[in-house]
Amino acid sequence: MPQAIVLLSGGLDSTTTLYYAIDKGYDCRALIFDYGQRHRREIRHAVAVARRVKVPYHLLKINLPWKGSALLDPNSRLPITSHKKIGKKIPATYVPARNTIFLSFALSFAEAVGAEAIFIGANAVDFSGYPDCRPTYYRAYEKVIKQGLKSNKIKIITPLIKLTKTQIIKLGRKLGAPLEETWSCYAGGKKPCGVCESCRLRNMGFSAIM
Numbered sequence: 001m002p003q004a005i006v007l008l009s010g011g012l013d014s015t016t017t018l019y020y021a022i023d024k025g026y027d028c029r030a031l032i033f034d035y036g037q038r039h040r041r042e043i044r045h046a047v048a049v050a051r052r053v054k055v056p057y058h059l060l061k062i063n064l065p066w067k068g069s070a071l072l073d074p075n076s077r078l079p080i081t082s083h084k085k086i087g088k089k090i091p092a093t094y095v096p097a098r099n100t101i102f103l104s105f106a107l108s109f110a111e112a113v114g115a116e117a118i119f120i121g122a123n124a125v126d127f128s129g130y131p132d133c134r135p136t137y138y139r140a141y142e143k144v145i146k147q148g149l150k151s152n153k154i155k156i157i158t159p160l161i162k163l164t165k166t167q168i169i170k171l172g173r174k175l176g177a178p179l180e181e182t183w184s185c186y187a188g189g190k191k192p193c194g195v196c197e198s199c200r201l202r203n204m205g206f207s208a209i210m
Contacts, residue, residue, distance in 0.1 A: 001027040003115035004157075005106045008032050008057065010045030012182045012202060013121035013160055016172035020159050021119045022053065023175050029113070030057035031106055035098070036064055038074045039188025045181065052178060060105060069095040071186060078186050080195050090129050091197060093186055099132035103141060103156065110154050117155045126165035126205065128197045135161055165205030 004026035006018045021028050030050040034043055043059070050057040070076040070092040079092050099122065106118045122133040131137065138158055146152045160168050172179045184202040185192035192199050 001025060002117065003027045003029070003110075003113060004117040004119055005110045005113075005115050006030050006055075006119040007102055007106060007121070008046045008050060009121075010042040010047075010049060010182060011121070011184045011198075012165075012172065012179055012205075013123055013168060014046070015049050015121075015177050015179065015182045016168055016175065017119050017121035017159060018049065018053065018055065019172065019175040019177040021117075021157075022055075026117065026119075028055050028119075029109070029115070030055050031102075031109060032057055032059045033102060033105075034059060034061040035072075035095070035101075036062075037071050038186070041185075041188040042183045045183040048181065049178065052181075058109070062101070062105075064095070069093060071095055078193075078196050086128060086197050086200060090131065093128060093197065094130050097132070099130075099137070100141075107145065107149065107154065111149055116153065117157050119157050119159070121160050122158045123160045123163065123165075123168065125163060126201050128201070133161075165201050166208040169205045169209060 004021050006021050006028050008014045008018055008030040018028060032043060032046045064072060067073045070078055072095060110118055124134045127133050138156055141156060145154055169179060184198045186196040186198050187193040
C-alpha cells in the first residue's frame with residue numbers, strides 16, 4: 001500500500017480528508033500540531049479521530065512566540081462576521097504561514113518514511129479567506145518539492161479544495177467519518193460558540209442538508 005501523511009486538526013475538513021485517503025487505499029499516518037493555539041480542544045478531537053480509525057499519529061509541538069493571530073493570542077477577541085462577509089478579506093484568525101509551516105514538517109516526515117503523498121483538507125470555496133488555502137498556493141508549493149527534496153515524487157493532495165462545505169459533509173458521511181465528533185469552533189469552550197467564522201461555515205453546511 002502507498003503511504004501518506006495526513007494533516008489532522010480534529011475538524012470536519014481534515015477528518016473527511018483522512019477518511020478519503022484511507023478509502024483511496026493509502027496507508028496513513030496522521031500529523032497533529034500543537035502550535036500554541038488558544039485551546040487544546042481540537043487537539044483532543046484529532047487524537048480521538050486517529051485512534052478511532054486506528055491510524056498511527058504524531059503530535060508535534062511547535063512554538064510561534066511572535067503570535068500574529070487571534071488563534072495564538074488568548075487575550076485577543078475572535079472576529080464575529082456575518083455569512084455574507086466571510087471570505088471577503090483575510091480575518092484576524094489567519095496564522096501567518098501556518099500551512100507552509102505544517103507542510104514543511106509533513107514533507108520532512110514523508111521523505112523520511114518513504115510516503116508518496118501528503119493530504120491536507122484545505123478548501124477554497126466555503127472558507128475564511130486564508131491565502132494558504134487557495135489552489136494557486138498548492139501549485140506553487142509543488143515547485144518547492146521538485147526543487148528542494150531528494151525525492152520529487154511526493155504529491156500534495158487537496159481533495160476538498162473545490163468543494164462547498166455541504167459537499168464536504170456529504171462526502172464525509174459517505175465515507176463513514178465521525179463528523180459529529182469533530183471540533184471546528186475557534187473559541188474552544190464546552191460547547192461551540194456558534195458565532196465565529198468556523199462555526200458559521202460548519203452550521204451553514206449542515207443546515208443545507210437538513
